[in-house]
Amino acid sequence: MEHKNEQPNEAQGHHISSYKEHFSTLAALLLLTVLTVAVSVFGADLRSLSVATALLIATIKALVVAYYFMHLKYEHKLYRWLLLVVVLLFVLFLVVTSIEYLNR
Amino acid sequence: MEHATGLVLPNSGHNRDAEASKMGMWLFLFTELLLFGGLFLVYMVYRMLNAEAFLLASFELNIALGTINTVVLLVSSMTIAMAITAIQKGDRKTSVLLLYVTVALSLVFMVIKFFEWSAKINYGYFPGMEVYQNLPAGESLFFFLYFFMTSLHALHVIIGAVFIAVVIYRTNKGFVTAEKYTLTENAGLYWHLVDLIWIFLFPLLYLIH
CATH class of the missing domain: 1.10.287 (Helix Hairpins)
Structure with a gap:
């Protein structure tokens, strides 16, 4: 080990x-x-x-x-940055859409 | 391969690049996340518009079966992660055994899912059936999304199981070794994605009351 x-x-x-x-x-x-x-x-x-x-x-x-x-913990930090970007992009979709619907 | 100039490239046919292969898998998984992300977005909007109806409809789902399936997928995630550990240590036998266990658990998941779907279809909740047509708009939307999202996820379970079966075959043939285990790793990454999607589907469909 x-x-x-x-x-x-x-x-x-x-x-x-x-x-x-x-x-x-x-x-x-x-x-x-x-x-x-x-x-x-x-x-x-x-x-x-x-x-x-x-x-x-x-x-x-x-x-x-x-x-x-x-194994993300043991990968090159590039993988964690990429994941962060994708997740933030998705959260942005959620937030923008919510704001749109809540202001109707 | 002949080159008109007679130039011989330093890379003579050995195009194996474990890191690039893994990166390719991750990039593919990101597109998968956004594919399901789109569906989660649709779910969020319809839930905001039909909060009460979604609540009522979600009570129809069987929490016990959903929980068992969650446990099945989590255990299968561990077994495939252990299969990678085994092959890294050069223990081919254990690796193959753990991969078989993972495939078996994927079958258990599908069988349970089949019984869940059958129960809902027997009640007439499948889109297009008479009971479904007469449900309040919000509740039929919930069942539409339930069937759409769980079946797209189930499709991924099946593809993942086939992928793992290929890894078993390649490992037995000796193509996957302690020095060359990218295939096992990539199958693992794909299988964990299947688990990740379910980690969000389970509370959103079954638990949020």
Whole structure:
């Protein structure tokens, strides 16, 4: 098992994630899933709050998958910048469209 | 390959570039994100316009089955990530076994999805059916989006499973090794995208009450 966490900008995919790391990632994702279902089932009266928490938890889960399972954490930082640009572009679509519809 | 000038390029047929291949996969995944992003945008707008109807319609979905499918996809994401670890360590047998588990889990996901769809179709919620036609406008929109988004996602599940099957074949043939595992990595990236999309579809369709 080799860990080169100190060198995340390594050009080739030298980093090998351990089985244990993948297992911990899964455990975190399952925990977040239980949490989001619980908020939805038991917090049904807090409507807008449950929408916000569901989306927040989904975003955290997505980042965990991208960073650990998709190795984004160990890739060249260009990948993280590209992802940020794409996500910001999409958020811009959402915001502009919402403003348009909310002002009708 | 002949060159009229007699010039021989330094790169003589070995065009393997793991980094470029991976970057290509990521760029493709970005287009996939925006494809589903467009659908999420449509969902957001219709939800703003039909908040109550979306709420009522979403109660028709089975949270238990949705949760099980979420767990199935998360576990399959882990198994394919582990398959990459295995091949990086040169353990071809374990890698192939984990890839088989991933394909098996994709089948479990599809079977559960099939039962969910059948139940909804039996109620007549599929676009074009009589019950669907008589639903209030907002509720039929919800079911339209439900079927559209989950089936587009399911299509990706099937493509991902076929992709992984190809990786199993290539690994068994010895084309994928501890030094040359880009194919496994790219299949993994694609499969994680399938998981990522579901991570957002699940709360938006099943949980947001």
